[in-house]
Amino acid sequence: MAIGTYGVIRPSDVSPADVDIFYYYVSGLTTTAPVTLKALSPATILTPVYHNSQTTTDTVAPGVEILGGLYNLQLQSSDFSEYGYYTIHIRPKQIRTTITDCGVLASLPSVRGLVIDLGNVSPTDVSKFTPQGLVGYRIEYLDTNTSQKIPNFYTIVTSCFYCLPITSNVSSTTQKVIRYQYSDQATNLMFLTITPSSAPSSKPNTVPNIGTPNQKIILTNTFVNPTTIEIEMVEYDTQSLAYALYGNQTKAVAEGVYTIYDDNNNIYKQYNLYEINDTYGDTLYEVRELKTDIDQTLTFNSITSQ
């Protein structure tokens, strides 16, 4: 039995290389358009925040040690170019491979585990398959018939080492069986022990399901909790609305140009003001129309300094 279960939430210090980032766009929350995910490059846009001299008294950590938890997500406007809602999904990176065998250790037949042929692992992910490099990874299984992920079923890797297949005699039969022996030298096979892998003491003849040979699996690290960020791309924010309400304004009466300035008295918006009269000269409408060709001579300072 497990001697204890202890849980804690810690600031993640995950490497950007160990996460996937996807996003999708909808113009409004009432849209019924299907969700289309696009991938972003985590190594390019996700940057951890490092310690500095204010966060630690250590002389080595500044600029070297990840502070933990805090990251900067750098988004390009070319990817977020529409008004509306963008949903960004950050999750641990997934590695897909196939179970080569479900075997036992030659010296400890009670220890069952998965054998992974590193030849079935993507070259970009095979660097993770080092001794103990996959500990804590979650394994999810695909149904061999439907290729769909089996819902709500997963195991956790408790150890992984290089291994070699060896032929062993078994006492119950005269046949030889393949078992596995750990190898300190790098091999092309990796033996993963997972939990649970042994029978409960109350029912010793049962064998937990850890998968079957040739079954496809998804290995996912547990270095970071998946999270979702919603970004609303807007035309106005509270600051720009404050310019309209509380910013300096001028009205060139003769030209009929209405100008709104920002905090630094830069021209923020400019409007043409005019009236529409009937044939008798009576005013029918007063119009304020956004002016696209900004009259740069109407700066606040040049007007107020006259």
Added chain:
Amino acid sequence: MDKNYYKILLNSGSTYNIPVWLDNTIDEMGVMVGFDGNIGIENHLCDFTYITTTGSTTIEVFNTADPSVLRSITEAIFTVNWGDGNMSDLPVSVSNTLSSTTHTYSGSGIYTVSISLNSPWSNQVIEKTLPIPVPDDVFNKPNPLGTFTGLTIPAYVNLTGQTQNYLNDLNYTNNTGYTTFNFMALGRSRIDEFQLYGGGYSGITTGTTDSGTTIYTAYTIDNLQYFDYPDGITQITGTTSDFYMESVFNNMITRNEHFIGFIDDPIIYSDVFIKRGQQSVLEQTLRLSEIDNTGLLQIYGNGYFNIQKQ
């Protein structure tokens, strides 16, 4: 505003920097069922060898701890307990030469010599029992690749004056095409069998020293000469015959192949130290001397053999 919701003013040609908080919920699951009792890492960092001479009460102990393993163990202290109340420090060697220390016992007896490793993370002790002084009953085993001479065999084969150079004799290309191989081994006495079946076997001859003390009892069975010594050791010698060029293997053969069939019980010396290489941190590493039941012996076999009780 929720930390996971941002409202950004659209501004083409810009880069938006968004702070993100990533956390990690972890569970420490403790020791799992499959590893109960087997997960302990047993790195045997502590070991020693020794040399002495026959009849001497002086022993030299070498610290054989692997410096490559211990290079980061700067606080490790090795102490030799000579078993007679004396102790000596024996630091691990940092060069290619094993560090050693010497001790002379004041009297004879059976002493338990141990070397202990004391460090903040591990304390280990290895013990070996030694008779002091070393008795003069050590069998002088010839080098199978060298030349041995001077064996006087009072039976049908007298090797006195003969020499045997296995490397040269196996090299039939440079020899005349005929050679006889002399070989010698340790085995079990078959004098009971000899006395039981008598006739077909050759007679018993007793070897004596100048003072008349019996030093061995010799007899011949199946053209092999057996020498039973008083200390229980049986020495077996023999020769091959009719080896001509055509029948000589053009390969080096191990001498053990000659012995199959007449050595019934292997002799295991208690001071022989066999240590199987550790395969990984999850496997038990057992010394031969640590095995006290068949289950452990099966683990020691590492899958290459199983133990079946008769």
